[in-house]
Amino acid sequence: MLAELSIKNFAIMDELHISFQKGLTVLTGETGAGKSIIIDAIGLLVGGRGSVEYVRHGEKKAELEGLFIIDDTDHPVYHKAKELGMEIMDDHMLVLHRTISQSGKSICRINGKLTTLGILKEIGQTVLDIHSQHETQALLNQDKHIELLDYFRMSSQQDFKTDYQKLYAEWKELKAKHESNTKNEQELAQRIDLLEFQLNEIGQANLQPNEDELLTNERNELHHFETIHKNLNDAYNALHGEQRGLDWLSHAANNLEEAGEHQQDIKKIHQQYVDHYYLIEELSYQIRQHLDNMDYEPGRLGMIEARLHEIDQLKRKYGQTVEEIMTYSAKIEEELDEIKNRDQHLANLASMLEEVTHDLLLEAKEIHNIRQNTARQLEEAVLSELKDLYLEKTDFKVDVAILNREKGISFEGKKVMPNENGLDHVRFLISTNPGEPVKELERIASGGEMSRIMLALKNIFSQHQGVTSVIFDEVDTGVSGRVAQSMAEKIYNISNGSQVICISHLPQVASIADTHLRIEKVVHDNRTHTTIQELSFDERIDEIGKMITGEELTETSRTHAKELIEMNLKK
Structure with a gap:
């Protein structure tokens, strides 16, 4: 549930803190007092579209913060947070914060950590659902009807589209490959020429793994050959020869050996000293060996520079490293082989595509049958809800049809084109007058009827949706009398499973609330302020x-x- 809401410098509000309770909370007040502004603030807090116009005049930024308490650890927000690599506190608290600056920049935080607006929206949608008078327009959009029908089905069978969607992804990939390989001959010929040129250019370079790194290191050594040789030679001469380093170290060893004959501790020191002496002597031999192996070839540096220049030219075209160039070479070699043997490759692709298409259409048909059965169940549920809302003479139908396309795949005497949802086109149809045929919602339903239809659907879906808070913004507009009382009872029924916050002008809704908040607008020092009070x-x-x-x-x-x-x- 939404437990606390803090609003600062938002629209006409300077600073407002609201505590919300479980059950049904109703917000009332005169028009323009700021009720809808509070809903706008909550909408932005859960990822809605922001605007600099929301920043209070004369202020640098608007700040919004909400505290949600989600006791149920199986709630979808926990799964979504885990999916996004986030954690919810052990005390089951989720804090959403959003700042909108005067420049239009938006800063979002979840539990104190910076995040993107997209992630804020994904998390927000799992805990809060906002319905306004304008949102009934979504019911008029037929593209949304299939989503609503599938959502109703998923309340009892979450995975009914899983097999189809896996097949659809495979079918889409195969279809794209098949179309790509059936380009016209001229394009294929040009592609072959390009790939052969690139493959030949890379092949002639005869690249070796890590060659660029090895050559760069060798070039660095050659650039500093004299310095390296001089310092190694000086180091060796400092160790070897009469009155040099090793000579003096040898004298010291003899002295320690003689002293150790008379004291046990010195004998131990002598033994350690001798071990280090032999190690230094061995290192001096390695220095000598390195000097003997050093051989400066005047032309070698030029050869390395030329080779590195050749590799750099290839890097500009094919990759940042030799490994990337060699990987690219292998990739285009495979593509070239596919193109040159495209007849066989196409035949294999066509065979695979035909097989997957067959399975896909069978799954789509199964989903179509499931949707038709679900449509009947949804019709019964909606009609029952509408009857309670005094629309008992209304006829509501869910039309699930496989449309005939101009271009597509032949299936059961039609041309069809699969999409991520299958083959179906879903429409909600209604008739509010007995004897009249059902038609599209926008051609039949009035504003008051649309509000009741939306509330009926919301009442059905809220039992399975899982959101912790539902907000209604004047969805009861255009109704009165016994209809208003019925809508109030429907809204209250939703609050039995989810926290409900409702802006209303209906006394029937206000009277059924568990908590009643009054919003008022006052003027102090020639500035408008909004106050909120819980009523006794x-x-x-x-x-x-x-x-x-x-x-x-x-x-x-x-x-x-x-x-x-x-x-x-x-x-």
Whole structure:
């Protein structure tokens, strides 16, 4: 649930802190008081589109922060966080933070760690679901209908599309390869010429693994040949010869040996000293050997420079290292072989594509059958909900059809083209008048009816969606009377499984709430401020009484408001 919300310098709000409770929380207040601004702030907090217009006039930035408490460790947010490489605190707290600067830059944090807006949105969508009056427009978009139908199915069978989607990914890859290999002859001939030229150019260079690194090291040694030779020679001469290093070390060894004959501790020192003496003597022989092996070839440096220049030319075309160039060579050699033997390769691809297409269409047909059965179940569920919302004469249908395409694959007498969802086109159809045929939602439903249809669907899906908080922003617009009471009960029913925060102008909704918050706009020092207050029982009566009359509170409206509250308390 959303436990705390902090808003600072956002729109007309300077600073606001709100504590939310479980169950149904209703926000009421006059138009323009800032109710919808609070919902906008929550929407941005969970990854919504930001704008510099949200930054309060005269301020440098707007800050939003929300504390969510998710006690259920099996909640989808835990799986999503793990998938994104994040952790939720041991105390089951999730803190989302977002800052929008005056320049338009957005900074996002999850549990104090910087993150991207995309990740903030992915996490936010698993814990909070916002529905506004405008969002009913999603129901008018037929592209969304298949998602809703599949979501209804996934509440009981999560993986019903898994096999199809694996086959679809394989089919799409094979199809792309097949199309790529059936290009026209001129393009293939040009490609062959290019690949043969590149392969020949790399082959003539006769590259060896790590050759560039070895040559670079050798070039460095040749550039400093004189310095290396002089210092090695001086080091060797400092050790060997009369009155030189090893000579003096030998004298010291003799002295220690003689002294050790009379004291045991010195004898041990002598033994250690002798071991190191022999080691230094061995190193001096290695220095001599290295000097004997050093041979300066005047032309060798030029040869190395020329070879490195040749390798650098290849690097500009084919890779940053010799290994990358050799890998590229192997890749184009394979491609060249496929093109030259494309008839056989095409035949193999066509055979594989035909086999996968056959399996794909069978899976798509199975999904089509599942969707048709699911459609009947969804129809029954929606009609039951609509009946409760006094749309009992409404006829609701879910049309699941495989459309005939102009271009595509032959299947059961049609031309079809698979996509990530299968072959189906899904439409929600409705008739609100008996005897009239069902038609698309946008051609039939009024604003009030759309609100009720959306609420019916939300009530169905909320049982399986898993979000911790659901927000309704004036979704009850355009209804009144017994319909309003029914909508209030539907909204309250959703709050039994999820925290619900609802902006409403209906006294029926306000009276059924577990918590009632009043939003007010006040002016101090010629600046507008927004305040929020949790109402007591008597204050709720007055607020709901004003909602009933529209403006002036009367004793009759107070009595009616009290009756509404008490009636809902008894349920």
